[in-house]
Amino acid sequence: GNSVTQMEGPVTLSEEAFLTxxxxxxxxxxxxxxxxxxxxxxxxxxxxxxxxxxxxxxxxGFEATYRKETTSFHLEKGSVQVSDSAVYFCALWGRDDKxxxxxxxxxxxxx
Amino acid sequence: xxxxxxxxxxxxxxxxxxMTLQCAQDMxxxxxxxxxxDPGMGLRLIYYSASEGTTDKGExxxxxxxSRLNKREFSLRLESAAPSQTSVYFxxxxxxxxxxxxQYFGPGTRLTVL
Numbered sequence: 376g377n378s379v380t381q382m383e384g385p386v387t388l389s390e391e392a393f394l395t396x397x398x399x400x401x402x403x404x405x406x407x408x409x410x411x412x413x414x415x416x417x418x419x420x421x422x423x424x425x426x427x428x429x430x431x432x433x434x435x436g437f438e439a440t441y442r443k444e445t446t447s448f449h450l451e452k453g454s455v456q457v458s459d460s461a462v463y464f465c466a467l468w469g470r471d472d473k474x475x476x477x478x479x480x481x482x483x484x485x486x
Numbered sequence: 487x488x489x490x491x492x493x494x495x496x497x498x499x500x501x502x503x504x505m506t507l508q509c510a511q512d513m514x515x516x517x518x519x520x521x522x523x524d525p526g527m528g529l530r531l532i533y534y535s536a537s538e539g540t541t542d543k544g545e546x547x548x549x550x551x552x553s554r555l556n557k558r559e560f561s562l563r564l565e566s567a568a569p570s571q572t573s574v575y576f577x578x579x580x581x582x583x584x585x586x587x588x589q590y591f592g593p594g595t596r597l598t599v600l
Contacts, residue, residue: 407585418490418576418591419529426586464528468585472536473544478528 377402377469381477382434384462388455389485396450396480398439398465408432408448410467413479419464422450457484488512490592498598499567501518507562507595517580519544519589520552522573529576533549535560537568540567567599 380396400406407426411419423432425426425441425448432439448465465477490511499505511518519534521544531544535554548570551563560579564571574594580587 409588411589416593418578418593419589420591421588424586424588468587470585472583472585473531474589476529478526 377406377467377471377473377475379467379475379477380463381463381480382456383478385483387482387483387485390457391454392484393456394443394450394452394483395481396463396465398448398450398477400446400448400465400467402437402446402469404470406467406469407441408439409468409474410437410448410450411440411464411466411476413462413464414484415461417467421443422463425481457486490577490579490590492575492595493594494568494595495593496596498600499564500600501568503567504563504565505567505597506564507575507577507597508559509561509592511577511579511590512560513579513581513591514557515579515581516557517583517587518554519578519580520550520562521576521578522546522571523576523594524573532562532575534583563596567597569599571597572599573597592595 409424410422412422423434425432428443462479470473499538521529533552538557577592578589
């Protein structure tokens with residue numbers, strides 16, 4: 376079946392550092408890939424998405440590229456801020472019309 | 487636009503009690519979902535409704551029932567609560583179940599079963 380694996384946290388960085396959160400997947404066919412973010416005490420909200428190979432999703436300075444050859448969708452940001460502290464979820468929506476979430480990566484940004 | 491709303495925000499139950507979690511969306515979405523979130527487990531799909539009048543099991547349906555009351559509302563019922571059902575429950579909606587759709591989440595219900 377389909378699956379999503381993302382790096383375990385917590386990840387702690389200083390403000391203005393470069394961020395990478397790894398996400399790899401297994402799926403048949405061509406799934407859509409998503410990053411969702413959950414701020415403390417809130418529900419998840421979409422951060423970015425990519426629906427076909429080589430697409431790049433971007434939002435709020437975050438980027439992720441759908442790489443079919445490495446089955447990856449790593450999240451990156453060039454300079455993180457304290458306000459980026461949250462839990463980040465990689466997700467896959469496959470041909471079976473079901474969405475699968477990774478376990479989440481907690482990010483702490485220190486001022 | 488309120489988006490997706492859930493009630494209650496918090497609930498404490500004793501083992502064996504029943505309760506219904508309510509969810510409503512005002513975005514005219516066809517599809518609605520119930521998830522549970524447990525530490526270290528991410529989100530797991532309990533049930534979903536692809537359209538009004540249909541419901542399907544997700545990954546962890548045991549111990550739950552759902553009702554798609556109308557296009558706006560999708561409720562989750564625990565008939566006989568167990569401590570293993572202590573979790574944070576999220577309702578979500580999307581325009582449809584096509585693979586490019588964004589899911590919109592409610593703020594969650596934190597449930598404790600003693």
